[in-house]
Amino acid sequence: MPIARRATASDERVAIDTIVLAFAADPVARWCWPNAHQYLASMGSFTRAMGGAAFRHERAYCTDDHSGAALWLPPEVHPDGEALDAIFEKTVDAPLRGDLYTVFKQMGGHHPEGPHWYLPLIGVDPARQGRGVGDLLMTLALQECDRDHLPAYLESTNPRNISLYRRHGFEALGTIQVGSSPPMVPMLRAAR
Secondary structure, eight states, rough: OEEEEEEGGGGHHHHHHHHHHTTOOHHHHHHHOOEEEHHHHHHHHHHHHHHHHHHHHOOEEEETSSSSSEEEEETOOOHHHHHHHHHHHHSSSSHHHHHHHHHHHHHHHHSSSSOOEEEEEEOOOOGGGSSSSHHHHHHHHHHHHHHHHEEEEEEESGGGHHHHHHHTTTEEEEOOOOOOOBEEEEEEEEEO
């Protein structure tokens, strides 16, 4: 079994690659970039814009074998909105963009008020899924949330992952679905 640990700067590229690989069949990611070339050309930049701040704030986690990675944003740290806008304008087909922007607006509306931890991205290499790697990553980061006595928030973009999040105390807040987008489930774990 791999060991989960805090990622270092030298882990950043490999951790992002792991997330890109993990999301290759994700319903929401592939709605944004349905063609393999679009996806591969865009997902790495998207990952950096959504969760890259986790590395700067020392809240990125990975396993020692790089089979999994999780990018957590601590309170008052947010995704890079300007970079996301630029990525969407450049890479997402125009007919989807309006729905995508509405999805992101609804995502923002579900974040808890006040300080909280946000998990924009967690992924496990598909060849290693189902072996407890996601549990290891969640456990490590949630220990820090609990030390801070803060809630944690995420959006599940894949229904297969909801059971993992529920095992770790997350509760569904509803469903986000706009136009042709696949459903996304915002989830909150109360402070402990």
